[in-house]
Amino acid sequence: MQLGFLVDLRLCMGCKGCEIACKVENEVPLSTWRLRVKYVDVGTFPETRRTFTPLRCNHCANAPCERICPVSALHYIENGIVNIDKERCIGCAGCVMACPYGAIYIDPQTQTADKCTYCAHRVASSMMPSCVVACPVEANIFGDLDDPMSNISKYIQQHQGNVQVRKPEKGTDPHHFYVGGGNVTLNPLASFRGEGHNLFNKLTHLPIGGHH
Amino acid sequence: MAHEIIAATNAIVTLDVALPGIVWGWIITMNMWAKSIGTGIIFLTFFLLKKYPKETGFIRFPAVAVSIVFIHLFLFFTVIDLHQMFRFWHIFFYPHLTSAITIGAWMATGFVGLLLAMAYAIYMKKDEAMYDKYLGWTVLLAIPVTLYTAGLMAESTARELWQMPTESAQMILAALLAGSATMLLLGGNKFSDTVKKDLGIILGLSAFSAFTLYMAEYIFGGMKA
Numbered sequence: 001m002q003l004g005f006l007v008d009l010r011l012c013m014g015c016k017g018c019e020i021a022c023k024v025e026n027e028v029p030l031s032t033w034r035l036r037v038k039y040v041d042v043g044t045f046p047e048t049r050r051t052f053t054p055l056r057c058n059h060c061a062n063a064p065c066e067r068i069c070p071v072s073a074l075h076y077i078e079n080g081i082v083n084i085d086k087e088r089c090i091g092c093a094g095c096v097m098a099c100p101y102g103a104i105y106i107d108p109q110t111q112t113a114d115k116c117t118y119c120a121h122r123v124a125s126s127m128m129p130s131c132v133v134a135c136p137v138e139a140n141i142f143g144d145l146d147d148p149m150s151n152i153s154k155y156i157q158q159h160q161g162n163v164q165v166r167k168p169e170k171g172t173d174p175h176h177f178y179v180g181g182g183n184v185t186l187n188p189l190a191s192f193r194g195e196g197h198n199l200f201n202k203l204t205h206l207p208i209g210g211h212h
Numbered sequence: 213m214a215h216e217i218i219a220a221t222n223a224i225v226t227l228d229v230a231l232p233g234i235v236w237g238w239i240i241t242m243n244m245w246a247k248s249i250g251t252g253i254i255f256l257t258f259f260l261l262k263k264y265p266k267e268t269g270f271i272r273f274p275a276v277a278v279s280i281v282f283i284h285l286f287l288f289f290t291v292i293d294l295h296q297m298f299r300f301w302h303i304f305f306y307p308h309l310t311s312a313i314t315i316g317a318w319m320a321t322g323f324v325g326l327l328l329a330m331a332y333a334i335y336m337k338k339d340e341a342m343y344d345k346y347l348g349w350t351v352l353l354a355i356p357v358t359l360y361t362a363g364l365m366a367e368s369t370a371r372e373l374w375q376m377p378t379e380s381a382q383m384i385l386a387a388l389l390a391g392s393a394t395m396l397l398l399g400g401n402k403f404s405d406t407v408k409k410d411l412g413i414i415l416g417l418s419a420f421s422a423f424t425l426y427m428a429e430y431i432f433g434g435m436k437a
Contacts, residue, residue, distance in 0.1 A: 064367065064368075064369040064370075067310045067311065067367060068310075068311050068312070068313070068364070068367040068368065069308055069311055070302075070303050070307070070308055070311040070313035070314040070317070071299075071302040071303060071306040071307070071308055071314075072306055072308040088299075088302055088306060089296065089299075090294050090295075090296045090297075090299040090300060090302050090303070091294050091295025091296040091297075091299075092293070092294050092295075092313055093235045093236065093295070094311070094313055094364065094367070094368070096235050096370075097235055097236065097368035097370055097371060098367055098368050098369050098370055099369075099370055100369050100370050101370075102370065106235075106295055111295035111296055112295065112296060170369060172369075
């Protein structure tokens with residue numbers, strides 16, 4: 001079994017119900033996210049539109065976070081989920097520095113790393129992840145990638161040529177797919193940024209967890 | 213987690229660039245500074261004892277003492293950087309051997325053991341031959357202890373700037389730079405001008421090379437990323 005996620009960005013309307021459901025289900029503290037909906041405005045007024053992209057852990061087959069974790073707190077479980085053992089985590093933040101997707105944070109309450117686990121605790125009880133349940137338009141599709149009859153496998157087959165992952169050049173082999181994505185939604189460097197801003201400077205950001 | 217304002221639309225753009233802020237801050241800088249002195253002085257001790265065995269023999273004890281102090285400072289900074297520092301023992305009881313952190317912690321522990329053996333040989337036993345025998349192994353272990361941080365940086369794939377080849381060279385240069393500077397201070401006027409000149413050349417060349425690497429990575433790394 002290899003569980004995976006697919007988001008049909010053509011359906012997502014940016015209600016952020018998934019964000020809220022995730023926060024509530026997993027008691028994610030303020031200023032941190034397991035699931036975040038990125039939005040980018042495209043065009044110039046009045047010809048503008050807004051795109052939405054739910055971002056969460058990609059549960060990579062070749063996960064840099066799992067590789068760098070010194071104590072195997074980040075580990076694979078049988079269904080392919082990259083899970084985290086918060087009791088074992090020493091809070092070195094190596095995984096935060098290793099994840100190319102910015103999906104891992106230091107929980108300010110437990111002072112340990114945390115991230116989306118595809119709601120492994122719910123999956124273990126044969127329930128869907130909370131974000132899937134909350135999505136009003138069924139843009140989130142979750143299932144077994146190894147089963148050709150699963151919804152996610154069928155969806156991928158039906159949309160051949162229009163299925164993408166984030167940062168494929170990183171070689172992480174993500175198990176999180178997007179349909180209807182493009183440069184604006186999936187490439188963080190594609191959007192215009194103000195004068196003088198680049199990847200390394202003048203970025204404002206919300207406070208991150210952790211005591212230093 | 214970064215966002216900013218586009219002037220044209222006054223809308224907030226949320227970016228998914230992998231820069232949520234500086235996670236490893238000044239503590240890790242101090243960690244690498246202390247480690248560079250701790251291992252660098254061992255490299256330089258080996259060099260001096262091979263090239264000028266009679267003239268620099270007095271350096272044996274002070275060099276190992278300085279190395280012990282600074283390698284423990286390095287370990288101190290490593291531990292206090294952890295958000296759960298009292299779980300540091302997990303590295304030894306739940307080791308994950310693909311992690312440069314695990315490898316580094318184990319190597320550094322072995323390195324400390326050899327340093328203590330060297331201190332015992334020269335301070336308690338007054339046995340220079342035994343010291344020199346341990347020194348050979350300590351130098352060998354000092355290489356991965358110096359380099360493992362480069363491996364850790366290379367594993368930090370969210371950071372585009374840190375690449376294994378440049379970081380490896382950088383770590384060795386930092387160790388030579390810090391080690392030669394510390395050795396010059398340690399030996400003072402007890403060293404002849406020839407020894408001082410050798411140390412000065414090592415210091416100057418490693419500083420220049422490190423500066424070149426830093427600037428090249430700082431200026432061109434950003435363009436490539």
